[in-house]
Amino acid sequence: MSDTPRSRWSTPVFTIGALLFMSPILWMALSSLKSPQEVTAYPPKLLFTPTAANYAELFGRTDFLHNTFNSFVVAGASTLLGLVIAIPAAFAISWHRMVWPATVSLFARMAPGTLFLLPWFIMFSKLGMAGGYTALILAHAVITMPLALWILLPYLDATPREIVESGQIDGCRSGTILIRLVLPMIYPGIVVATIMSFVFSWNYFLFALALSGFDTKTAIVASFNFIGEGTTNWGALMAAATVIALPPLVLTFTVQRWLVSGLSFGAVKG
């Protein structure tokens, strides 16, 4: 562990950096509290009388609450599905040191979403699944699964092989070894994979736009209703964006203490 003294500049530099990164988010949050006149005012006003009108419109006159619920269903289920597939897959890939399945899964993630969209739309339509949760959840699992797989691989590679072998000798089958011995050791990796999968699914626009129905529209798709052909309801759009940004932020802040690694210390010589 290096213990270099921090430069006296580091705190101001980090503060300025953080403000730069946060400025669009601040802008978004502030705009969501402005009246229609103030939101488009130029030069922009920093001092204004905040109003809840945009939020009232969002939750009162549109189905945004239901759309948010849809987003939770889709992001939650696709995260779960992605992890359920990715965890055993990553375990097998890491144990057998077989790289190609991981690479194949990455291709699915690298290919542009539009490539899948048309065949899926036709496929799900013929199956009568278009517009339902299932189609959307399956589609989003294509985003979450490779992501979770690649996040978990380094954690699994760092797990001592002897632990797995010891489990074999202790009488376990592979599934038991994975659940009882390996999962507790890669817990931080699973937390990271969960957050990333959830956030990516939550924010993914394209599949939801094409595959969701009226009842299953996600928040991110619904927010685009405020962008009209001639006019855009900036205040309501910013309010929607603020609501959409909240769950990932809350999720990340609440679980970040779990991210502390080092659980495997003491397994083999420390």
Next chain:
Amino acid sequence: MSTVHVRNVKKSYSDLTVIEDLSFDIHDGEFMVFVGPSGCGKSTLLRMIAGLESFQGGEVAIGERVVNGVPARDRNIAMVFQDYALYPHMTIRDNMSFGLKMRKTPTAEIERRVAAAAEILQIGHLLDRKPRALSGGQRQRVAMGRAIVREPDVFLFDEPLSNLDAKLRVEVRTEIKRLHARLGATMIYVTHDQVEAMTMADRIVVLKGGAVEQIGTPQELYREPRTRFVAGFIGSPGMNFAPARIEGDVATLVTGDRVPVRRLSSGTRAVQGEIGIRPEHVQLADPHGPGVETLVDVVEPLGADTLVAVRLGEAQLMVRLPGEIIPAEGDRLRLSFTPGATMAFDAQGLRI
């Protein structure tokens, strides 16, 4: 408790042969040590018996049961790993109970066995701690405890002492030996350290390049090594060698000195080879008796003995002299070899 039989096993990774056609038997209750330099296949062999490594030919049997293709979990063996391989998220008690729980042993029986093993290894006060709170020596004891509670047919040890410091190594070594005496179980132990092999083993398998060099008791390997490799590997320091022309029972060294040798076979034809003599079988020569002239190179006083590296012509010999004799570098020493202790090896390294 069980016998172990290895018959004609072969293992290779694509083109590389790691084990070629190995056969031997391990008796019930025997402490067998596999020893050899790194890459000799000793760990691979142990892992084949454990069921952690596949092999291409031959068979492995535990007791009368051939276990080829039987997964490790169904072999009723227990293994102590070099890096302990304790489960970091479980307490010591859970670590020791885990294998029994997996085999659906009744809780009362698990508790009894864990308590008994903890008593033997004196780790009772550690049972509720996690592995990371333990020292290296304590972790290794827990790893042994985990094996003991299983009451397996065979105990397997894969270089269990390599991560311990020198003092602790001697302690744990004694403990494993005591454990073997107490349990009377069949144990197979892998090490690269010939001192561990000599001190612990009932019998030793010396491996080199995936093949057996010699199998025997520590005394047999020390007294009657069949190859130059075994002679040089066993003993501390190992046997000295000097090129010689061997004819009947007499070897003529490069220096012209003539030394009597104890032959295994009664060959009469002259052979170009080497003589071998252990450091402890060399002493200062009687002024009137036979002897060879040597030049002192390095002196290492150890207290009880003095190790002296001397030059005999081109060859270098390590000699163990009594502690009170401390020659100086550059001294000339006239040395003689204990009668009957000088061995002869041919050019291929086989004892003749």
